Amino acid sequence: MNFDYSDKVKELQKRLTEFMEQVVYPNEATYQQQLNEAPNRWTTPPIMEEMKAKARAAGLWNLFLPDSEYGAGLTNLEYAPLCEIMGRSFIAPEVFNCSAPDTGNMEVLVRYGTEEQKKKWLVPLLNGEIRSCFSMTEPHVASSDATNMETRIERDGDEYVINGRKWWSSGAGDPRCKIAIVMGRSNPSAPRHEQHSMILVPLDTPGVKILRHLPVFGYDHAPHGHAEIEFDNVRVPASNIIWGEGKGFAIAQGRLGPGRIHHCMRLIGAAERALELMCKRVKERVTFGKPLAEQGVIQEWIADSRIEIEQARLLTLKAAYMMDKVGNKVARKEIAMIKVVAPNMALRVLDRAIQAFGAAGVSEDFPLAAQWANARTLRLADGPDEVHRAAIAKLELKAHS
Ligand SMILES: Cc1cc2nc3c(=O)[nH]c(=O)nc-3n(C[C@H](O)[C@H](O)[C@H](O)COP(=O)(O)OP(=O)(O)OC[C@H]3O[C@@H](n4cnc5c(N)ncnc54)[C@H](O)[C@@H]3O)c2cc1C
Structure with a gap:
């Protein structure tokens, strides 16, 4: 490379x-x-x-x-x-x-x-005229195993009828959010990974009800937000299905690889900014007769942060390189590894920066506290660490069988 x-x-x-x-x-x-x-x-x-x-x-x-x-x-x-x-x-x-x-x-x-779906939804999204959300996670089932999903998508003539409850649909709070990609069970008797489909649901369809917005550590993330949504006998044209019935998992694999490594890339930027802010702050602030920057412990925080950011960046670049060269499937171990590494690294760097800032670090005057809360969610929102670790271990064990 x-x-x-x-x-x-x-x-x-x-x-x-x-x-x-x-x-x-x-x-x-x-x-x-x-x-x-x-x-x-x-x-x-x-x-x-x-x-x-x-x-x-x-x-x-x-x-x-x-x-x-x-x-x-x-x-x-x-x-x-x-x-x-x-x-x-x-x-x-x-x-x-x-x-x-x-x-x-x-x-x-x-x-x-399809061409029709692209014209209706992709073009305005590309133009930044509307926004969208992705509704997969459900309150009543452990959604880190997506095969648990219970929301029903049933064919009725020229329409599909959707019934179920989703939560943590990020972005649904935004008034510009016009469309949801909803994943649900359409073919319950098919093999396990062919039971689910993805379907386009305009948010103004009768039966779509935003029940509440879920704050994250007290941050509402407005106007984006994370919504709990009920789908109560929601009817959409049959042409809203994406790719075809039973393709939900096949699409999710294509979607969640690249889309989610973007979070890792952004977390490296967030950690870089935290380190930069920390360095500037400790040069300015003086305690017990010398700048904080001259305290050994602070220098250790700075050094460890630099080391960890560089490590995470290199692994992100390797995962990206592998995705380009050999595809998301072969790169799945690198993708899983960086999804564990990046949020944990960012949390450590942000935590050190918060400590170096003193009480200001947990305030809203600096981006550190909000970034920490965000990074913490990415140990879940990007798939829990444990699930990624299980996937890595499985591949490692297989390699040595
Ligand atoms: C801020 C935020 C934004 C989100 N945005 C979206 C969104 O836009 N759309 C959407 O659909 N979802 C979204 N989510 C939901 C997220 O994808 C889920 O929370 C995640 O997939 C985990 O599902 P769960 O919460 O049901 O946890 P569960 O499945 O109940 O798992 C609970 C815990 O069990 C443990 N666990 C699970 N599996 C294993 C295993 N194999 N081995 C060991 N331990 C295990 C893990 O510690 C895990 O955290 C978001 C979540 C957050 C916090």
Whole structure:
């Protein structure tokens, strides 16, 4: 593997970094202020649409999509350092139309959608005009084993009828969220991994009820949010099924590989920013007669953070490289490994930065506490660590059988 980034990537890194410095970081506080001052937090702060227009005009748009007909045509390896830069700010991925779960949903539509589905849903998503959510997890079953999913998708004439309860559907709080990709059981008597389908459900369909928004450690993540949704006799045209009945797991494998390694890339950016903030802070603050930066323990935190970030970045790049070269299936061990490594690394780095900041670290004046809460969710939201470890161990044991 060549560790050097191509000229194309270096140029995009430079432009993205400049955009972050000139547009994104200076508007982080404005975004929060507009959200806090709005009569209702489930609205889009106007500054977001302003930043999106600028990013699009600058050609920094849909960089995540490897498909060159619709997106930037970058490989996973090329996208990794760019996604890392976006991960430095909570609001940045959306500014560049590169945020979850839209990215994964758009990839599903590019790969498996019909022409009609692409026209109706993919095009407005690519244009950043609407947003989407992905509804797989259910409150009543252990959803880390997706075969447990109970929501029913049943054919009735020219329609499918959907009944069930989902939760943690991220993004469903946003008023611009118009479409859900819902996974449920359509063929209960088929083999275990052919029982489920994915189907497009417009959120304004009668019977779709958003019951509540689930905060994360007290953060509402508005206007995006994580919703509990009831699907009560929801009827959609039969043409809304994606790829075909029983293809849910086949699609999930395509979706969850690349879509979810993006979280790892962003976490590296979040950890980099935390380390940068920590270094600046400990040079400024003086205790017991000398700057914090001169305390051995703080230097150890800084050194360990640098070591761990570099390790995680190299493994992310290796996973991305393998996905490009040998495909997601052969790269599944590397994908699983980085999904364990990245959030745990980010949590350690963020925790050290919080400690070095003192009480300010847990406040909302700096992004550390919110980033820590987010990184902690990714030990679950990206599939629990234990499930990834089980997959790694299985492959390792098989290799030595
Ligand atoms: C912030 C956030 C956003 C999310 N966004 C979405 C979304 O947009 N769409 C969506 O569908 N879902 C989303 N999720 C849900 C997430 O994907 C699930 O929480 C996850 O898959 C785990 O499912 P579960 O919560 O039902 O845990 P369970 O399946 O009940 O598992 C509980 C625990 O059991 C342990 N465990 C499970 N399997 C094993 C094993 N094989 N070996 C050892 N231990 C094991 C793990 O410790 C695990 O945490 C989100 C979650 C969060 C927190």
